[in-house]
Amino acid sequence: MSLMSSLYTGVSGLGSNQRGLTVAAHNLSNVETEGYVRQQMETTDAFYSRFGQNHISPMKLGYGTDVTSVKQVRDVFLDKTYREEFGREGFYRSQYEATVETEDIFGETEGVAFQNYLHGFWTSLQELCKEPDSIVTRSEIIQTATSFIERAEGIYKQIQEYQESLNTQVQVYVDRINSIAQEIFDLNGKIQKIEASGFENANDLRDVRNQRLDELSEIIKIDYKEDAKGVVTVYAENYALVTNDIIFKMDTKPISEETNLIEPYWPVYDNVDVFDFAKLPNAQCDTDIGALKGLLLARGDHVGRYTDKPIEPKKEDFTENGVFDSTSYNAEMIKYEEALEKYQIGVEGSVLVGIEVQFDNLVHGIVTMLNDTFCPNKEVTLSNGEKIMILDQENAPVGMDENNTPGEALFNRKSMPRYTYQNITVIGEGGVPETYGAYVYNQEDPSNNYSLFTIGEIEVNQEILANPSLLPLSDNRGTGDYAIKTCEELLANWQAGWDTVSPTDTSLQNFNGYYTDMLGLLGNNGERFKHLSESQESLVGSVDGQRQSVHAVSSDEELTYIIKFQQGYNANSRFISTVAQMLEHLVTSLGRG
Helix, strand or coil: CHHHHHHHHHHHHHHHHHHHHHHHHHHHHCCCCCCCCCEEEEEEECCEEEEEECCCCEEEEECCEEEEEEEECCCHHHHHHHHHHHHHHHHHHHHHHHHHHHHHHHCCCCCCCHHHHHHHHHHHHHHHHHCCCCHHHHHHHHHHHHHHHHHHHHHHHHHHHHHHHHHHHHHHHHHHHHHHHHHHHHHHHHHHHHHCCCCCCCHHHHHHHHHHHHHHHHHCCEEEEECCCCCEEEEECCEEEECCCCECCCEEEECCCCCCCEEEEEHHHCCEECCCCCCCCCCCCCCCCCHHHHHHHHHCCCCCCHHHCCCCCCHHHHEECCEECHHHHHHHHHHHHHHHHHHHHHCCCCHHHHHHHHHHHHHHHHHHHHHHHHCCEEEEEECCCCEEEEECCCCCCECCCCCCCECCCCEEECCCCCEEEEEEEEECHHHCEEEEEEEEECCCCCCCHHHCCCCCCEEECHHHHHCHHHCCCECCCCCCCECHHHHHHHHHHHHCCCECCCCCCCCCECHHHHHHHHHHHHHHHHHHHHHHHHHHHHHHHHHHHHHHHHHCCCHHHHHHHHHHHHHHHHHHHHHHHHHHHHHHHHHHHHHHC
């Protein structure tokens, strides 16, 4: 019986060493295969037979060794850490790339900087005020204004085109997520089928599945768990993406009728949006993960305009005859604070929408300042109590044409004139109604884009373009003198503190300072995203290095294993030969006896 058990021992040794050679050779053949994880053979004692009992323990006879499994050498903790940090790197990289592209559009390092157009406008304005009755200087300011608007429109259009071009990348990401989900689902089925017997691990298929999880983790935040059957359930942004028996694919849809931008959503979950941007993503809540989320945040959900910027109510606007209306003021402050919170998330939180709003606000500010200086308005109250703005003809300069035409602003809206001339009735002195003709200002209405002095709706006044003498820079008293006060106001208003880049800033900037702050904020954000992206890249590399130290294949180590298993195989072969010779000798001896 002991000789037969010895044969079992030798045969099992041959089998386990042969399997070990196969595993080591498989590892060596995949040493350069991306995503391959080193495999390791596990063995255990084979069965025992009991042949007696002594006072210490049962008397057993072993029958060698069995191969229990060939498993992957992985560290689940490192996998989870890698995927989380890889997704965070993708989040910040997407925003950094959007910032770099936006900075290139403004051309500050390419020799076609918008700063040059801004400076050129200021220089032309100074020259105009030196010789306001010169047709040459008037023509120059008109040409400068034309170039200024054309360049502003070109930049704004490029930002919009880039913004819309990101739709393609969004769709690519969504399609890839769905494709990876299908691959993981298919791999789940194959792995479950192979491992159902309990005798084999589908290690190579598991390698492919882990690669897909790595790739998926860069695009979108995922959670996952594996059940006892080897099936992985995957969750994307807290919604099930892949389960044991179904795939929940996402799709894209237009955000609204007013924009061409698209967003991902879950058709199977009542069309809910994949991402919730009610709050800005942050590291503390682990919401700053996924290249797709970073891309959508950088792109924004609409085309930004200056009207997006909330304006804080002023107490003086709620004071009449020395009486302060605190109720109305507080109600407006509540609306402002709500609008400010939305602005900080939807505008300042987005690279492209933020720069669109800030840039449009700058152009709007320059255009309206010049128009209001050339054509000042005043507020009047109509007989019905309505308050309107009209051209202040008493203080407005006029053109130096034959008719001394008033009210010709330097810039117009393409679809709406600045003024409509009509008869109005106001309450005059002593409460007596007074009717006269007036240039009624067509005010800007945020709900009507055509009424706004916004980029795309602004043009240089075509009348002034055809006849520079219409530019209102002459005294309205008909003396032939130029309007000294208007020239002084033009220069002073350009240099005066005007607005802030952020609603929460307190120090007003002039136009040049505002533009510098705007580009500075963009650059600072770019540097921040770059730093975070590079830090994450370094961290991901470090974690991946730790992963590689665990599951990467070492050719030297595998060659050592091959030598070890070869020696073991040879030793078991010699052992079996020896046992066979002993059996042969025993049988021969018994035959002779």
